Amino acid sequence: MVKVAIAGIGGVGGYFGGKLAQYYQNSEEVAVYFIARGENEKVIRQQGISVETPSENFTAQPRLVTSDPLQIGEVDLLICCTKSYDLEQSITxxxxxxxxxxxxxxxxxxxxxxxxxxxxxxxxxVWDGCVYIVSRLTAPGHITVSGDINSLFFGSEEGTIAKLEQVLQLFKAAGINATLSQNIQQTIWEKYLFISTIATLTSYLNASMGAILEKKESIDLLHSLLHEIMQIAKAKGIIVQPDTIQKITTRMAKLPYETTSSMHSDYLSGKTTEVDSLTGYVVKLGEQLQIPTPTYTQLYTALKAREAR
Structure with missing residues (x-):
């Protein structure tokens, strides 16, 4: 029996965990467990997790949903979908x-x-992974996905090949659009170029992606952020394609007008945000690598001041 636990049943954990729980609901070979808290845990235990996407709606029941890891015991695969600011605390x-x-x-x-x-x-x-999806926990036990992007990439330079292949098959069987990346650092940085700039800008301007693309000033800000983070990526040995800026603006334009980042949503609802991981980390790397990041520094300072208020 392969035991899989998903920690953090929000937009990402809820969608991908939901796909796994749905497919392996009655399996004797794979058991899927959710680690959730509060009202989310209560609703999923009573009704299962419901997932609403543009192409399908489904409800799934994990083998067990609990806030107590002791009830699950040791697992073969632990998928962490917590917020970055909670990582050390939750992993402990x-x-x-x-x-x-x-x-x-x-x-x-x-x-x-x-x-x-x-x-x-x-x-x-420990492997590396990233996802491309616009997904939110819109009510306890209910995940809403907008847009038709739902890709999962994972990999490891030191991982056991047999385990990597086994997990790939486990994902694919459940209908997850998963890719085992041969250069996961490159893949993760490509995602980070997108999510860092978009999260920073939507939060700073308090605007959706569609609204950002309508104004020259906000497009100029986007380009400034991208130029700075691309210099850092290159210094870290990441291959940055010449058309990266065009690809990112095209990807933004394909999303629904009102789409925003989860960081912006957290600012709007007064929650703790991932500003240190998504904005501040670029400033930190810039200092370490002696690469100027004036735009990132300006926006990070403003966002931290807003968070303090």
Missing amino acids: QLKPCISHNTVILPLLNGIDSYDRIKAVYPENE
Whole structure:
């Protein structure tokens, strides 16, 4: 029996965890567990998780949903979909699920998840991963996906090949659009170029992606952010394609007009945000690599001041 636990049943964990729970609901070979809290845990236990997408709606029941990792015990694969600011705290609390054989796969917005998890569990196999999806927890136990992008990429330079292939098949069988990336660092940075600039700009301007693309001033700001983060990516050995800026603006234009970032949504609802991982980390890398990031620094300072208020 392969035991899979998903920690953090929000937009990302709820969609991909929901797909896994739906397919393996009655399986004798794979058991899917959810780690959730509060009203979310209560509703999923009573009614299952309901997922609404433009192409399908479904409800799924995991083997168990609980806020207590002890009830699940050690698992083979732990998929972390918590917020980046919660990572160390949540990964430490998940210790009852983690044996030396447990593979940990973070699907977070930042690019430093691997290092942060390795610092807590140096003996474990930690992979890297990222997703492209516009998905929100719109009510307890209810996930709403907008747009038709729902891709999952994962990989590891040091991971066990047999385990990587096994998980790929496990994802694909469940109908997940998963890719085992041969250069996961490149893949993660390509996502980070997009999510960091978009999260920073939508939050700073308090505007949707459609609204940003309507004004020359906001497009100029977007280009400034992209130029700065691309210089950092190149210094880190990442291959940045010449048409990266065009690709990102095209991707923005394909999304519904009102689409925004989860960071912007968190600002609007007064929640803790991922500004340190998505904006501040670029400033930090710039300082380390001695690469100027004036636009990122200006917007980060403004966003931190807003968060403090």
